[in-house]
Amino acid sequence: MEKKDYNKLEEFREAIAKITADREAFRDIIKAHEKQDAKGFENILKGLELLPLHCIILCRFICWLECTIRCERICKAVCPPPYSRIL
Numbered sequence: 001m002e003k004k005d006y007n008k009l010e011e012f013r014e015a016i017a018k019i020t021a022d023r024e025a026f027r028d029i030i031k032a033h034e035k036q037d038a039k040g041f042e043n044i045l046k047g048l049e050l051l052p053l054h055c056i057i058l059c060r061f062i063c064w065l066e067c068t069i070r071c072e073r074i075c076k077a078v079c080p081p082p083y084s085r086i087l
Contacts, residue, residue: 015054016061022048033062 020026025044032040041059045051050058 012057015050
């Protein structure tokens with residue numbers, strides 16, 4: 001990996017740490033994302049001083065997080081053991 005890639009990973013880590021440190025903000029950003037409330041999402045990121053640089057990273061992280069949780073629930077409900085234990 002190049003130095004710039006490590007810098008991007010460090011920025012991502014810092015953004016995730018900042019948003020997850022504030023439980024209320026984390027809950028609110030998940031809700032805004034679920035409702036597709038772009039203005040609410042933007043306002044929360046502004047309040048945490050994470051705009052504009054971290055917007056797309058956090059949006060994609062939340063997409064990944066929601067997809068993972070949904071997929072895990074569905075797969076465990078549908079797939080018989082031992083496959084469901086893989087998750």
